[in-house]
Every structure is written in C-alpha cells, then in structure tokens.
Amino acid sequence: MWFRTAVVVPGELTLSTLGSSFDTVLAVYTGAPMGGLFPVAANDQAPGGGPWSTVTFTATPGTTYWVAVDGRNGERGDGVLTPAFSPTDPVSNDLFAAAITIDPDRSQLFETHTRGATHEPSEPAHAGASGAASAWWRFTAPVDGLLVVSTQGSAFPTVLAAYTGASLDSLVHVASHGEGAHSQLALQVVADTTYHVAVDGRAPDAITGTGGVQLHTAFIADGADRFDPLPTPLRLIDTRPELMGVVESADVGTPMAAGAVVRIDVSGVPALAGAATIAVNLTTVNQVATGFVQAYPCASVGDPAPPTAALNYSANAVVANSALVGLVADGFCVRSSQVAHLVIDAVGSFAGTTTYQPLPTPARLVDTRPELSGLSSTVDETTPLAAGEVRRYMVPHAGGLPEPSQYTAVAVNIAAVAPSTSGFVKAWPCETAATPAPATSVLNMRAGNNTGNAGMLGLASSGFCVQASTTTHLVVDVTGVFVRQASAVSNQRPLRLLDTRPLEMGIVEFGSGTDAAAPLVAGQVMVLSIPGYAGVPDQGVASAAVVNITAVGNTATGYLTVWPCDGPTSAPPTVSTLNFRPGAATSNGALVGLSGATVCVMASNSTHLVVDVTGWHAAGSV
Structure with a gap:
C-alpha cells in the first residue's frame, strides 16, 4: 500500500503499522515513483520484536514523502498506518499578547501549527466550539476595506473568530466561522481599528483539534477597482478567411504583414468600452517564420511600439499567450514581426487604475x-x-x-x-x-x-x-x-490545484483523496471547483482566479478552452486558452472568471492537464 504525506512546519514524524493484521514492513521515500525514489527511513520489526513496523524521521516543509506498507515474506491482511507529528519549534503566537501581525499591503500565507498550544483563562469559545488550543493574529486596518482570512490547507478541522478589544477580558465578537472543509472570514473592517483573529480546532482533544495551520490573508481597500471578468470570453478579431471577431466590420481574411501595426478599437463592445485595461489571449496561426507579437496602449498606429514582446512564436505552429493591455481612447495596438494570422480573445477588464x-x-x-x-x-x-x-x-x-x-x-x-x-x-x-x-x-x-x-x-x-x-x-x-x-491578490507562492498525470497530485486531488491519473480525452469537459482551493477564497469573495494552464503528454496538436460554467453540460465558447502540440509541455497564463458555480476545461485532443494558481481578484461586493 502506498501513502503520500507532507508537513506544514518542520518536525519529527513517526509512522506506525501497529494494529495491522499481518507482519508488516515500512519504508519512506522522497522523489517521484515514476522518476526515481530516494530512501529516507525503513523498518521491518518494531522495537521489542513486535510484528508491526515503525519509523521516525525529520520531515521538512515543501517535501513530499512516499510511504510504502508491505507484508513481510509476502504476508497480506488489513493494514493500519498511524502518524504522530512533533513540530520542531513551539507555537510562537499561542498567547493573545503574542499575536502575529498581518500585513495590510500584501497577501500572506502563514504556515505554523497549534501542537502544544493552550487556551488562556477567560479566552472565549471561538465560533462556539470548545476547541483544543488556539493561535492568534492581529490586524490594524489602514483604511476601510475587506480583510479575508482562510485556513485552507490546514491539517485538521478549524474554526476562525475575529474580535475587537485590547485584552481577552474586553473582547467584542465581530465574526466567526467553523463549518465545511476549512474556515473563512471576509470582514468589513474600519480604518485605525485593531482586530484579533483566533484559529482553533473544532474538536476538544489534542489529536484531532490541533495540527498544522495554513492561514491565507489579504486586505482590499474600499474603492479599489475590481477586475470585471466577461461571463463568456469573447473573440475580438480573427484574421483568418471566413472567420470574424466582434470588432471586425468586414472579414479581414488576410494575415498581418511583417512589421504592420493594427489598432483594435473596443468602443463598440459594451462590456469593454471605457475600460482602462483589457485582459486578452493572443494567438498566432500559420506564421511562416519565427517571430513575435507586440501589444501596447496606443492612440493611433503611428505611436511607437515598445522594445518588448507579448507573444513569441515559431514557424508553422499555433501559439498563444495572455496579456493585460492598457487602453488609450478604447484602443490598443498589435504588431507582428513576421507574416502571421492573429486571433485575439477578451476575457475581462479593469475600469480604472486603482x-x-x-x-x-x-x-x-x-x-x-x-x-x-x-x-x-x-x-x-x-x-x-x-x-x-x-x-x-x-x-x-x-x-x-x-x-x-x-x-x-x-x-x-x-x-x-x-x-x-x-x-x-x-x-x-x-x-x-x-x-x-x-x-x-x-x-x-x-x-x-x-x-x-x-x-x-x-x-x-x-x-x-x-x-x-x-x-x-x-x-x-x-x-x-x-x-x-488592491483587489488583485497575488499568492505568496504559486499553488498547484490539479495534475492529471499518474502519481502527481494537486490540492483538489489531495482534498478528495483521489489521484486523477488520466488525461482529458478529446471533447471531454472537466469541471473544476476553484474557490476554496489554492488560496482562492469561496463564499463569493473572488470574481476571478489567476492561473497557469499546462498541457503535457499530448500526442497530437490541439487546444484547451477554459471558461466559467455551471456544470459539464455547459457549451464551450468559441475561444481558446492554450494551443498545444506534441513533443513538449505547453503553458499559458489565464484569468478565469468565477461567475459560474464551477470552471470548465475542454481539450480538442487528448492531453494531461496541470493547473497552478498564482492569485485571484476580489468580487465587487461580498
């Protein structure tokens, strides 16, 4: 039997097969089962000569450990694997007075634990739970705004509670939450007010009521512009014959000439008119040579192009890349260094610049x-x-x-x-x-x-x-x-949401306990629930997720389309998010709206899919 585990903080991890119905052997590895394993610890007989096995080793955050339980001399039966973890460092914010400060200027991911923590005299029952041990954070609002805190990724069922007040004896309850897979609060906070946030366990015992804690935090000032994702991505222009976008008054039908500049005017698109910035996906098709595309704000085609590129392409390939492009008088310019057909899809916009x-x-x-x-x-x-x-x-x-x-x-x-x-x-x-x-x-x-x-x-x-x-x-x-x-929140580090390759797992797969382990087949619609995972808040707090999509292991040329949806029967829009070809992995960044209950992904040909989350955008109201 194989198991996979990781730790939030460094410490000593003990694994035991005590209670198994057969004589076991136990081994722990790092690395990847398909690409080479490296032994960490192993045991046949536990101390004292019992038929079970036990290992103890120092576990490090960021490392995946593969655990194998096997039978000695081919024995079989019912297996039991029990973990016990002792963190290296004590809880630094166990006491109310030692609360860790939350930074209002950037998102944070606190990785800590509550093992060995306590409840102080006169400490309230957070979210009505008796709990086992708490840890504290504090936040002082620089201006009015929204404070978002979530315990996604924590190793045990948690509760969250927020208070005002300078001491435990004077706390005033503001909000609390303790249901579902994790706890989350989205608080409207007042300028110059200090809030205290407590994380506790739902259970009162130290085994199931304490453990590793991941606390995601972000602050969004009132008045900050929101990213406005389109309900369905929209094709603006397609220079290929007999294909048109919404800003084309007539079928262009010819590729862009090398060095030619075209200005795209979106004033006639109600969802985009008046915006300061537009989020687009650029795709080149049938280019005859290696080159690049530039995309930049412009008032006219005579404005100078920048010394930068928005898309790099090779000959005879379909290549896509996303971009945020500023608008001048509802327009932006594109330029291709070589002859190429160009497709531009819009996914959303920012109305202003705050x-x-x-x-x-x-x-x-x-x-x-x-x-x-x-x-x-x-x-x-x-x-x-x-x-x-x-x-x-x-x-x-x-x-x-x-x-x-x-x-x-x-x-x-x-x-x-x-x-x-x-x-x-x-x-x-x-x-x-x-x-x-x-x-x-x-x-x-x-x-x-x-x-x-x-x-x-x-x-x-x-x-x-x-x-x-x-x-x-x-x-x-x-x-x-x-x-x-601002309302755009960048994760402290990218987090893997999904990986359909065998023995590779993202947060969604860890949460369900099931390895996807199979590629998307041609025409298959995969449904993903992004809010509540990989740092993206749920409960309607986020309007869009910032993701990196990768197609890998495909044997034919094709494309992926990603769009907000209400389920697998939702029809895909006539746009693409990523174009892939065999021989190597292909990736593209994307802004994915969360207006539907879920997000759908469809592949035109079979491919494995990897989705990483790098951030999210706050909704207009919560």
Missing part, C-alpha cells in the same frame, strides 16, 4: 543575452541561466515604473530564448536567492524555440527569483503593476 496600473509603454526588466540589458540588470549579464541556477532581480523605480513601495506584484511576460533542451522556468517572490523555489512552473519551453508566458508575479522586498530546469537565456518584460491593498 488596482492595476498599466505602463504607458511596456518595459524590459531582464535580458540575459549579450549586449542586451533590462532595467533590473545593472550590468550586461551576457550568460544564460544554467540548469538549476537561481537569479534574483529587483524591480526598480525606472522605465515608467512607479516607486516600488506602491505595489506588491507586477504583470510580466517571461520568455525563454534558445533553450538548450525542453524544460521549464520557475518564477516566485523571494527575499533572497536562497528562498525555496515553489513546486510549480510559470513557463514550459521546447528545445531551440523562443517561448513566452504571461502572468501575475508577486514581489518580496521588490524582488523576484527565476530558475530554469535547463540552460536558457531569459527575457522578462513588465506591462503594469498591481498596487498595494
């Missing part, structure tokens, strides 16, 4: 190629990233970017240039280059092909890290910034 501020001209942050540089590179780097190398970059106050203290995330396009082999790139907020990389990627590339992918990238002390699995040059362009306390 959440997302598009740069007047997109800017290049990083370019590792010789004699080329970016704003984040103080010197010409000249050398590509080596396989596994981590580089940290700062986002400066230059090139039209505002003062870094004004924002907490950036909209970027990350491109791998001339990768030596097929592989992937990771990017994440980091204080230093030693900050651990996430288990997710932002870009998948194939050998020799220039490949880009767009997304929301959070910053830590104005910095971010990148790492490539193979040698490649890297280009990072920025198109705008997400201001602090």
Whole structure:
C-alpha cells in the first residue's frame, strides 16, 4: 500500500503499522515513483520484536514523502498506518499578547501549527466550539476595506473568530466561522481599528483539534477597482478567411504583414468600452517564420511600439499567450514581426487604475543575452541561466515604473530564448536567492524555440527569483503593476490545484483523496471547483482566479478552452486558452472568471492537464 504525506512546519514524524493484521514492513521515500525514489527511513520489526513496523524521521516543509506498507515474506491482511507529528519549534503566537501581525499591503500565507498550544483563562469559545488550543493574529486596518482570512490547507478541522478589544477580558465578537472543509472570514473592517483573529480546532482533544495551520490573508481597500471578468470570453478579431471577431466590420481574411501595426478599437463592445485595461489571449496561426507579437496602449498606429514582446512564436505552429493591455481612447495596438494570422480573445477588464496600473509603454526588466540589458540588470549579464541556477532581480523605480513601495506584484511576460533542451522556468517572490523555489512552473519551453508566458508575479522586498530546469537565456518584460491593498491578490507562492498525470497530485486531488491519473480525452469537459482551493477564497469573495494552464503528454496538436460554467453540460465558447502540440509541455497564463458555480476545461485532443494558481481578484461586493 502506498501513502503520500507532507508537513506544514518542520518536525519529527513517526509512522506506525501497529494494529495491522499481518507482519508488516515500512519504508519512506522522497522523489517521484515514476522518476526515481530516494530512501529516507525503513523498518521491518518494531522495537521489542513486535510484528508491526515503525519509523521516525525529520520531515521538512515543501517535501513530499512516499510511504510504502508491505507484508513481510509476502504476508497480506488489513493494514493500519498511524502518524504522530512533533513540530520542531513551539507555537510562537499561542498567547493573545503574542499575536502575529498581518500585513495590510500584501497577501500572506502563514504556515505554523497549534501542537502544544493552550487556551488562556477567560479566552472565549471561538465560533462556539470548545476547541483544543488556539493561535492568534492581529490586524490594524489602514483604511476601510475587506480583510479575508482562510485556513485552507490546514491539517485538521478549524474554526476562525475575529474580535475587537485590547485584552481577552474586553473582547467584542465581530465574526466567526467553523463549518465545511476549512474556515473563512471576509470582514468589513474600519480604518485605525485593531482586530484579533483566533484559529482553533473544532474538536476538544489534542489529536484531532490541533495540527498544522495554513492561514491565507489579504486586505482590499474600499474603492479599489475590481477586475470585471466577461461571463463568456469573447473573440475580438480573427484574421483568418471566413472567420470574424466582434470588432471586425468586414472579414479581414488576410494575415498581418511583417512589421504592420493594427489598432483594435473596443468602443463598440459594451462590456469593454471605457475600460482602462483589457485582459486578452493572443494567438498566432500559420506564421511562416519565427517571430513575435507586440501589444501596447496606443492612440493611433503611428505611436511607437515598445522594445518588448507579448507573444513569441515559431514557424508553422499555433501559439498563444495572455496579456493585460492598457487602453488609450478604447484602443490598443498589435504588431507582428513576421507574416502571421492573429486571433485575439477578451476575457475581462479593469475600469480604472486603482488596482492595476498599466505602463504607458511596456518595459524590459531582464535580458540575459549579450549586449542586451533590462532595467533590473545593472550590468550586461551576457550568460544564460544554467540548469538549476537561481537569479534574483529587483524591480526598480525606472522605465515608467512607479516607486516600488506602491505595489506588491507586477504583470510580466517571461520568455525563454534558445533553450538548450525542453524544460521549464520557475518564477516566485523571494527575499533572497536562497528562498525555496515553489513546486510549480510559470513557463514550459521546447528545445531551440523562443517561448513566452504571461502572468501575475508577486514581489518580496521588490524582488523576484527565476530558475530554469535547463540552460536558457531569459527575457522578462513588465506591462503594469498591481498596487498595494488592491483587489488583485497575488499568492505568496504559486499553488498547484490539479495534475492529471499518474502519481502527481494537486490540492483538489489531495482534498478528495483521489489521484486523477488520466488525461482529458478529446471533447471531454472537466469541471473544476476553484474557490476554496489554492488560496482562492469561496463564499463569493473572488470574481476571478489567476492561473497557469499546462498541457503535457499530448500526442497530437490541439487546444484547451477554459471558461466559467455551471456544470459539464455547459457549451464551450468559441475561444481558446492554450494551443498545444506534441513533443513538449505547453503553458499559458489565464484569468478565469468565477461567475459560474464551477470552471470548465475542454481539450480538442487528448492531453494531461496541470493547473497552478498564482492569485485571484476580489468580487465587487461580498
């Protein structure tokens, strides 16, 4: 029998098969069953010579442990596996007076535990539960707004409660929640008021009422613009013959000429007219040579194009990438460096600039190629990233970017240039280059092909890290910034929601206890529930999720469509989110509206699917 486990905080994990009906052997590994396992601990007979097995080892956060229970000499029977975990560090915020401060300027993911914590005299019963032990946080609102806290990912059933008051004896209950798979509060908070938030267990015993805690937090100031996702993604333009988008007065029918600039006017689209920024998916078809597409704010086709790219393509391939593009007088410009058909789909917009501020001209942050540089590179780097190398970059106050203290995330396009082999790139907020990389990627590339992918990238002390699995040059362009306390929330690190490959699991699969383990078949509609998972709040708090979609293991060319839906019978819109081809994984960032009860994904050909969540957008009202 195989089991899989991970820990939220470091500590000593003991596993025992005591109670099994047969003579067992027990082994623990790291790595991947399909790609090589590395032994951590093993045992045949428990101390004292009993027929059960027991192991104890130091477990580290961010590591997946595979646990095998087998029979000695081929024995079989009913197996029992019991874990016991002792965290390395005590609970730092057990006492009300030691509450951890929640930062109003950026989203946070606190990973801690309540093992060994207590209840203080005169401490209330949080959410009406007797509980076992509590941990405390505090938040002082800088302005009126919405505070969102959630215990998604915690290792035991939790309750949440929020109070005002300066001491336990003077607490005034504000809100509480303790039902369902996790606890969540969305509080309308008042400027200059301090709130205390308690996490406790629903059960009163230390075994089921304490454990690892993940607390997701975000603050959204009143008046911040909201992202307005379209109920159904909309095709704006399609230059292919006999295919039209809503802004075409006549069938274009011919590809864009090399170097030609086209201005897209959305004033006639009621859902987009008057917007400050539009979220689009760009796709090139039937291009005859390797090249790139630029997308940028413009008043006319005569406005200069920026020195950046929104999409990199190779010859004779269908290639897609998402982008946030600022509008000038309801319009933006696109330019292709080579002859190519172009398809543009819209998924939503920002009405103003109090959440997302598009740069007047997109800017290049990083370019590792010789004699080329970016704003984040103080010197010409000249050398590509080596396989596994981590580089940290700062986002400066230059090139039209505002003062870094004004924002907490950036909209970027990350491109791998001339990768030596097929592989992937990771990017994440980091204080230093030693900050651990996430288990997710932002870009998948194939050998020799220039490949880009767009997304929301959070910053830590104005910095971010990148790492490539193979040698490649890297280009990072920025198109705008997400201001602090805004309605766009960037996860502290990307979180894997789903992975349909065998023995690879995302949060949804962990929650259900079932490995998807099978690809989507052609025409199949897969239904995903995103709110309540991977840091995205439920209860109507989020209007859209920021995701990275990857197709992998496909044997034929095809596309994926992702859209809000009410179930598997919902008809897909006539748009695509990702175009894939055999030979290597293909990824694309996407903003997915959450107006339906669920999100649907359909593949035109069989492919495995990986979905990573990098952030979310708050709804207009909660």
